[in-house]
Amino acid sequence: MPDRSFDIVIIGSGAGGGTVAKELAPLCKDGLTIAVLEWGARLKEEEYTGREVEMADRLYVDSGGFLTHDRTMTLAFGRAYGGSTVVYTGTSLTMPEKTLARWNVEGLAYDDLLRRSRKYLDENSVHLLDPADINDNNRLFHDACRALGYRVEQFPINVRGCLGSSLCNLGCPNAAKMGTHRVQLPEAERQGVTVVTNCRVSRIDDRTLRATVTDPGFGLPSAWAPGEYRIRAKIVVVAAGAVNSPALLLRSGLGRRLPALGRYFTAHPALILVGEHPRPITNYYGHPKSYYCDHFAESDGFLLETCMYFPFVTAKNLAGFGAAHSRLMAAMDRMQMILVLALDPAEAGNRVTVDGGGHPVVRYTLADQTRRALVKAMRVSSRVFFAAGATRVHAPAGRRFFIEAAERDQIDELIPFDGLKPGKISITSAHLMGGCRMGATSSDSVTNAWGEVHGVPWLFVADGSLFPRCSEINPYVTIMALADRVAERVRERIAQA
């Protein structure tokens, strides 16, 4: 088994790992050796085809269909050079102060987090799209929310040269999305960081990692030949995401000393509603996600976002089947879509474990408050659709496949609380958080406020698994800000050594 040796090894190249790599890269000119080990492939430019099934296979774990243990929720997370930043929609928000207050992490101050977040907004070209580039699907949502008196805001987006393909979640085919694959990783490599793709770390022992490099049959070749490797490192930063970071640490035997490892997993459980308009609207031309409504976040625990998905994803997210389902699917050019997200509580029983083969298993049960939030969100979304001029609405928890415009006064009765049946309705998540939560003590947390694993001074975590509660917004900028803190603490450790 070949041996490799580095001063610092970073596992994962997404929002967390990519950020740590770039922030530590200047150490290379001082003679330190740094490697990023990334499970996914680095795609060639021509491989960003935008073809739905092909790109889901190449860029997502389990092709975007990783299921929780009871099969009632689908988790979508990336596996690529750039991690999930390759496949998410690019919305870039800083965490509100009141959310951080609810996190209540000693040593994590709002001003510090905001300063670091703003650094990445600037680095990633985050800005508001020009009104001329906003399509009907988004504009109708905005105007309807305004008409109903709901607070609605425009999403700042991390793009440069966006051509409005609407294919963000399949990897931008125009190289316009400024994820870590376009910004932080190339800069890190330019300064001397080694990035090894197609490399899956199976276990971490005392400053020694076991990893396997494979050839997936696409993408650029890995820096290392296929095979098993033993890698020694003075410092290890785990940034494999909220499913794989806790799973890796559990496989590595840390669960015994850290009872909170894997626990307090949160997900912003989400589902899609569709409003059908009488005439074609622009929905798959232009950026898909321009607006959000947080009017009900504090009162009812949910957010609404605009969205536009692809044929297969749309089909599987509609409840029902048969002729009615097909009729709606045939009207993709007349669909307006809303994604509703519930702000779920952090509960110890919602957790990442590993099975006998070491594979991650996510056990997650919707809390009653989350179920109520999703149902209320569906009711509000239906009102938004009708205010926008839709002739009928598909709400997954509805009594019938369609709610007609003439029935808009009966929305609450037609979307009952018991209509949300786990297993029947497609509930998804792309905001995976927790599992290695920050806190003061090892009895109920995994790391301190700087991502240092309790009791293991050479081991850090730098991704969304650090979150002690859900972020109540898209987590990606907050992950980068926290990763920046981790990098700062790693630099201090190196300097002390």
Next chain:
Amino acid sequence: MKQQAIFLAVAERVVPEMAGLGRRARADALALVEHQLAARPERVRRELALLLTLIRWAPAIRYGRPFERLSPDRQDAVLAWLQDAPAAKLRAGFWGLKTLAFLGYYGRAEAPETINYRPSHDGNTLLHAR
């Protein structure tokens, strides 16, 4: 896939347009499904086989004949019952089966055009032209 015939019988109720696919298109649909199943653990394929067996033979108790020999309306009734089954495990199993049917039909390269979905890498040019 074992029980391909019963899978197709179910898929044609989930997506009625499946019945109108030609031989090549049907082969493409099945290939997509097989590709996904091949990437999953053996346990998943066993559970799918068990569910298909249940769907095939459970109707015989009520209707006296297996699923594939029921009228379309009765087939839909069987599947609708599964969709709203009292046990979450059954509901989730049927959702998974539906998902495979949707993958086979809507995941094909020809499908987007038939449902008026025509994205472009330069969507903004077309957006501005509207």
